[in-house]
Amino acid sequence: MKASLLIALLAFVSSSAQAAGAAPQKAEVCAACHGADFNTPISEDIPRLAGQYPDYLARALADYKSGARKNPLMGSQAEGLSGQDIEELSAYISTLPGSLVIIPLHRLIR
Ligand code: HEC
Incomplete structure (x- = not known):
């Protein structure tokens, strides 16, 4: 019983x-x-x-794929x-060090 659980767990870990x-x-x-670092795009x-x-990245990619979000470049990608x-790319890109920041709403709307 325990051994089969361990095997299942190992299989899961190695597939992830x-x-x-x-x-x-x-x-x-x-x-x-x-x-290459996903933080220095080639154009602004x-x-x-x-x-x-x-989850933001995955939603954006799923929306480009379904056509809910339209952009010729990303639609074809x-x-x-x-x-x-989509899951793997989103998980990977989210782990990369980046310079995105959250700007509090009160600093945008004055
Ligand atoms: C030919 C250039 C190009 C390539 C190649 C490309 N992208 Fe994009 N990507 C763009 C542009 C331009 C936008 C902005 C589109 C828009 O305004 O919706 C974008 C937007 C995105 C967004 C939405 C970001 C946001 O802040 O809403 C994601 C996620 C994304 N790309 C992921 C990817 C992934 C993953 C790949 C590889 C499979 C990829 N892109 C390949 C040009 C590209």
């Missing part, structure tokens, strides 16, 4: 380690625009992504991504 391992490779195509109309919340790709 593999998932994390594939993300940097999958992210190479994205780096062409968003920057391309957003910084490093350190962004993973997202259409080939599977649900698993």
Whole structure:
């Protein structure tokens, strides 16, 4: 009983380690625009992504894929991504050190 639980746990751990391992490779195509560190995009109309919340990234990618969020560049990037790709990329990019900050609303609206 205990042994089978341990085996199941090990299988889970190794499959998540593999998932994390594939993300940097999958992210190479994205780096062409968003920057290798995802914090230095190649132009100012391309957003910084490093350190962004993973659920935000996943939602954005899912919306580009479904067409709910429209952008010609990102639409074509997202259409080939599977649900698993979206999860892995979002988890990976969110762990990268970035310079995104939360600006309190009272500093935006005066
Ligand atoms: C050809 C350039 C290009 C490539 C390649 C590219 N992106 Fe983007 N990305 C953009 C642009 C431009 C935007 C802003 C689009 C908009 O205004 O909605 C964007 C926006 C995003 C957003 C939304 C960010 C936000 O703050 O709302 C995410 C998430 C994202 N990209 C992830 C990716 C991922 C993951 C890949 C690789 C699979 C990728 N991008 C590849 C140009 C690119």
